[in-house]
Amino acid sequence: MFWLNLALVIAIASGLLLLCLSPVERLWPSARxxxxxxxxxxxxxxxxxxxxxxxxxxxxxxxxxxxxAGSSTTSQLLRTVLAATGPSLLLIATATVLGSLxxxxxxxxxxxxxxxxxxxxGLLATVVLAIPTFLLAVIIQEIQARIYLATGQAVAGxxxxxxxxxxxxxxxxxxxxxxxYVFRQARVALDQGELADYVRAARARGLTWPRxxxxxxxxxxxxxxxxxxxxxFRFMIGSLPLVEFFFGYPGVGQQxxxxxxxxxxxxxxxxPDLAIALVMTLAVMLxxxxxxxxxxxxxxxxxxxxxxxxxx
Amino acid sequence: xxxxxxxxxxxxLAVGLAILAGAAVLMVIGLRxxxxxxxxxxPGGYLHDGSVLLQPxxxxxxxxxxxxxxxxxxxxxxxxxxxxxxxxxxxxxxxxGAVPSLELVGLVVAVRFVLGAVAGLAMGTGGRLTxxxxxxxxxxxxxxxxxxxxxxxxxxxxxxxxxxxxxxxMALIGWRDIAELVVERIEHVNMQTFAMASTALGTGPLTxxxxxxxxxxxxxxxxxxxxxxxxxxxxLAELGYLRVYLGQPLRLEGGPTLITHPELGQLLSRxxxxxxxxxxxxxxxxxxAIFVVALGFxxxxxxxxxxxxxxx
Numbered sequence: 001m002f003w004l005n006l007a008l009v010i011a012i013a014s015g016l017l018l019l020c021l022s023p024v025e026r027l028w029p030s031a032r033x034x035x036x037x038x039x040x041x042x043x044x045x046x047x048x049x050x051x052x053x054x055x056x057x058x059x060x061x062x063x064x065x066x067x068x069a070g071s072s073t074t075s076q077l078l079r080t081v082l083a084a085t086g087p088s089l090l091l092i093a094t095a096t097v098l099g100s101l102x103x104x105x106x107x108x109x110x111x112x113x114x115x116x117x118x119x120x121x122g123l124l125a126t127v128v129l130a131i132p133t134f135l136l137a138v139i140i141q142e143i144q145a146r147i148y149l150a151t152g153q154a155v156a157g158x159x160x161x162x163x164x165x166x167x168x169x170x171x172x173x174x175x176x177x178x179x180x181y182v183f184r185q186a187r188v189a190l191d192q193g194e195l196a197d198y199v200r201a202a203r204a205r206g207l208t209w210p211r212x213x214x215x216x217x218x219x220x221x222x223x224x225x226x227x228x229x230x231x232x233f234r235f236m237i238g239s240l241p242l243v244e245f246f247f248g249y250p251g252v253g254q255q256x257x258x259x260x261x262x263x264x265x266x267x268x269x270x271x272p273d274l275a276i277a278l279v280m281t282l283a284v285m286l287x288x289x290x291x292x293x294x295x296x297x298x299x300x301x302x303x304x305x306x307x308x309x310x311x312x
Numbered sequence: 313x314x315x316x317x318x319x320x321x322x323x324x325l326a327v328g329l330a331i332l333a334g335a336a337v338l339m340v341i342g343l344r345x346x347x348x349x350x351x352x353x354x355p356g357g358y359l360h361d362g363s364v365l366l367q368p369x370x371x372x373x374x375x376x377x378x379x380x381x382x383x384x385x386x387x388x389x390x391x392x393x394x395x396x397x398x399x400x401x402x403x404x405x406x407x408x409g410a411v412p413s414l415e416l417v418g419l420v421v422a423v424r425f426v427l428g429a430v431a432g433l434a435m436g437t438g439g440r441l442t443x444x445x446x447x448x449x450x451x452x453x454x455x456x457x458x459x460x461x462x463x464x465x466x467x468x469x470x471x472x473x474x475x476x477x478x479x480x481x482m483a484l485i486g487w488r489d490i491a492e493l494v495v496e497r498i499e500h501v502n503m504q505t506f507a508m509a510s511t512a513l514g515t516g517p518l519t520x521x522x523x524x525x526x527x528x529x530x531x532x533x534x535x536x537x538x539x540x541x542x543x544x545x546x547x548l549a550e551l552g553y554l555r556v557y558l559g560q561p562l563r564l565e566g567g568p569t570l571i572t573h574p575e576l577g578q579l580l581s582r583x584x585x586x587x588x589x590x591x592x593x594x595x596x597x598x599x600x601a602i603f604v605v606a607l608g609f610x611x612x613x614x615x616x617x618x619x620x621x622x623x624x
Binding site: 036039040041043044047048051052054055058059061062122123126127129130131132133134135138141234237238239240241242245246253256257260261262264270275279282283286287290 | 320324448451452454455456457458459460463464465467468469470471542546549550553554555556583584587592595596599600602603606607609610611614
């Protein structure tokens with residue numbers, strides 16, 4: 001019942017915040033995001049608990065084996081989760097930087113240089129989006145093997161270890177599909193931005209294209225790009241368990257796969273408490289970033305801020 | 313629309329259709345092969361010239377004279393894509409495996425569209441409360457890492473049947489995008505002057521929906537369809553790699569999985585071991601089959617979207 005109680009506590013705290021802050025017009029646009037975050041986390045926790053309990057029951061009915069709920073202490077759970085969170089955060093941060101730089105960078109370059117030949121990159125993004133993540137990982141492993149055969153240098157960075165090279169390769173796999181996704185979203189937003197009346201007006205005034213792109217295309221589309229970027233981040237967190245499982249990377253994703261009863265040599269015992277704690281860890285990363293992105297959008301686009309204030 | 317975009321759209325559509333046609337031809341060839349090549353085990357065989365004895369997996373483009381486990385039946389067979397480690401023809405295996413997998417994909421996409429359309433209609437035409445509830449439900453699902461949600465939901469629903477478990481879990485992930493699309497289209501129509509005029513003239517809600525909403529909704533959903541098929545295929549492959557698949561594997565008593573049944577997810581479930589033992593064929597052929605079909609749908613989706621919107 002610990003998890004349900006925790007969900008209830010978070011929901012009550014969010015409700016109290018809602019009651020106290022909703023009448024304060026000045027604070028509410030920002031506080032609303034935090035209240036929503038609280039309700040979202042509480043609901044995610046309740047749903048996770050429900051699904052894992054169903055999973056546990058069905059396993060018991062089929063004669064499977066699971067670690068009994070409540071068998072690990074809170075401090076043990078915390079230790080396991082914290083030990084796995086550090087490496088995962090490192091991996092996610094690297095993948096985010098790589099993915100954002102590549103995806104947004106290429107999309108911006110196409111608009112800034114206005115060279116339609118670069119649109120061919122779109123084909124590459126479509127191809128990458130259709131590749132299952134583990135196949136990307138296989139390709140990366142092949143590249144590592146080829147480098148080793150050609151130079152005699154082991155560039156994989158070791159297996160199941162947190163090294164710079166291991167992070168780089170895993171982050172490349174983790175960041176490639178989100179990069180393709182964010183590129184595609186950014187291209188749509190920037191292409192539509194280029195069609196706006198104020199862009200035509202700026203052209204008629206004789207401004208140079210780089211200036212038009214910077215001031216009249218990039219700036220107004222930034223809030224839309226933030227939303228696309230956030231979706232690509234969801235993509236990344238979603239495939240984190242698979243990437244960490246593939247590379248044997250000791251992070252939250254790998255621990256979660258183990259806790260759900262999937263091991264390298266076959267089925268392992270389901271660990272309900274650990275599974276819920278790890279799902280929540282990933283959910284916190286996602287929802288906190290979502291809240292931050294929402295605040296950033298309001299900051300970047302005053303129209304959005306007004307709309308959300310009026311919405312209340 | 314610029315010449316570049318038109319050329320890009322036509323090329324993407326042509327390539328996408330060609331890829332799907334090629335995959336369909338290969339599938340028909342595979343399905344026409346006798347059943348024994350996707351069910352029976354062949355522990356060894358001689359290359360057609362009789363010079364070399366090989367153990368499976370047999371390489372691609374090899375003409376083999378194979379024998380059964382009693383060393384009695386000798387049969388000649390041409391392995392276009394090679395064999396798995398049971399000597400089964402990968403082309404026949406993948407073609408037969410594609411049938412249940414594609415059925416599952418079709419069902420999941422259908423359920424996603426029905427769920428998304430119903431929820432989107434309720435949110436778009438209902439009151440503010442309905443919209444908030446719909447958004448909150450979608451928000452909760454967004455808080456989950458998608459792969460973990462799929463695994464947990466499948467394991468939780470499995471006692472009610474594996475097909476139902478897969479349909480429920482995989483539909484749970486993507487319905488929100490469709491619902492948001494439907495809401496966005498309805499809001500777009502409602503803001504148009506012709507819609508206001510129609511309402512003022514006393515058009516009933518059903519007639520309004522049929523006359524004014526459906527024509528806007530149909531192309532938007534049509535564009536979304538290929539992307540959803542592609543996304544579900546990739547998800548199926550990723551779940552397969554994590555050993556979450558339809559059907560039951562054939563196991564030795566208390567031992568490892570021996571030979572998998574023809575289903576794409578299940579064929580991929582041994583990918584990890586096969587890659588470790590450098591048996592790339594059995595791991596890559598089903599993965600590439602999924603990639604190729606997903607790529608075909610992605611390209612068609614990109615081309616169809618280009619008709620209504622700019623961007624790549």
